[in-house]
Amino acid sequence: MIVSIVAGARPNFMKIAPIIEAIQVAKERGADIGYRLIHTGQHYDKKMSGDFFEQLGIPLPDTNLEAGGGTQAEQTAAIMVRFEKELIAHMPDLVLVVGDVTSTMACAITAQKLCIPVAHVEGGIRSGDWTMPEEINRLVTDSITNYFFTTSEHANANLRNSGVSEDKIFFVGNTMIDTLLKQTPKFIKPQFWDHYGLAEKEYLIMTLHRPSNVDDAVQLQSIISVLEAEENSLPIIFPIHPRTRSNIEKFGIKLDKVIAVDPLSYLEFNYLVMHAKGVITDSGGITEETTVMGLPCMTLRNSTERPETCTLGTNELLGSDPQMLEQALVRLYSGNWKKGSIPPLWDGHTAERIVNHLCEIFQVKSEEAVSVL
Incomplete structure (x- = not known):
């Protein structure tokens, strides 16, 4: 065969x-x-x-x-x-x-x-x-x-x-979890870790690539504004998709607390995820990985094809309103994030x-x- x-x-x-x-x-x-x-x-x-x-x-x-x-x-x-x-x-x-x-x-x-x-x-x-x-x-x-x-x-x-x-x-x-569990011992600390003074559980990771979030200037600016305005916010590492970077430049959006870095390899990215305090994303696959890691995950979408990451795991679906992200960050910093479990198989x-x-x-x-x- x-x-x-x-x-x-x-x-x-x-x-x-x-x-x-x-x-x-x-x-x-x-x-x-x-x-x-x-x-x-x-x-x-x-x-x-x-x-x-x-x-x-x-x-x-x-x-x-x-x-x-x-x-x-x-x-x-x-x-x-x-x-x-x-x-x-x-x-x-x-x-x-x-x-x-x-x-x-x-x-x-x-x-x-x-x-x-x-x-x-x-x-x-x-x-x-x-x-x-x-x-x-x-x-x-x-x-x-x-x-x-x-x-x-x-x-x-x-x-x-x-x-x-x-x-x-x-x-x-x-199968994504097969790879995650096998590769965890091989995760690699990114070279910029020391440059940005990162410490375990003292930063957030963000990924954005959905057209609904990054192709709309108002929506993208609103998300970034919430993060830049957070008085108690931690550094936010943003491995940036090429199209997202292009839009940020085109829309004239300024980044300060949000630290844009180039796309990372699998082993580097998941090292950052594993040691982060939480993740902000509009991806689906990342919500699966954070569920297995037991890591708080905030998803900027109105729907998810992976509801088990919400019903069983550590993911919360925040919708498209950036103010919901602000409220989620308050819960994260206060230690009130829900505890999750790993889905069957x-x-x-x-x-x-x-x-x-x-x-x-x-x-x-x-x-x-x-x-x-």
Whole structure:
């Protein structure tokens, strides 16, 4: 059995690393399973892509489609045209896509057009917000997926409610957490730690990249103003997305207490997260990592596709009103943040479960099954 594994953007890389490792372990134990790794090139900047391959021990891709740049429509088209050629030249038994980026949707469509079954890791998650490009990617991908590997009962329920049969849903956990738990001992202190006089639990981390937060001058200025006006605020480290930096410059927004730094590698960024007092974000994946770390997380969005990080974890959904952020910071500084727990099966063994299910589905012969603890 040959699996074509697709990755294209920063959120994908930490999700595929443990799956590749689990396939390699299964093969060493006698399973007739292999893979081709396809990098679509959706993120082509070294900090957004290359560092992840190096730090997470991901093998070099078998091919890079180099489909980065352009509008979403242009990028989708480029990925589909180039991925079709890859599939025709190297026909797999299954295409495995992860997450909810443009590459996820584009490659799922291309595979199904060639009658190749698709498995979706992180299938079933929903925000309900169709203004998010990721939500469209999820809906389209899941509408043509054959096998769903899910992170939570919320995702399972979403799939059942959309008519997916139970035998296609496999509740396995979260591969991002596999990577987080494995890599924690390898986290790297950023070089600027001493330069900014950072100390454990004496600073915050912020990430912003959603168009609703960073493409609107009034909204972005309002968020920054709340943080700059905080009398009791700690330093705020802001690894800044290239588009966000461009908008800050274009809108003439001044940063003082908010310290903008370049995008960080996985090991550096998570070192900062682990030692921070709290996180401000509009990302989805970071809310999962902070939940496992037990770290307060403030999400500047009106909806989340990962509700378990709020109902079970340490995340709070603040909405789009920056004043809600001000109130959340008061609770954080006063020590009144809620205590969270880790969602079921977020235990570091998700990739093993995925590979075991693939071997069962495709009746892969093996001398010894992959061990799942």
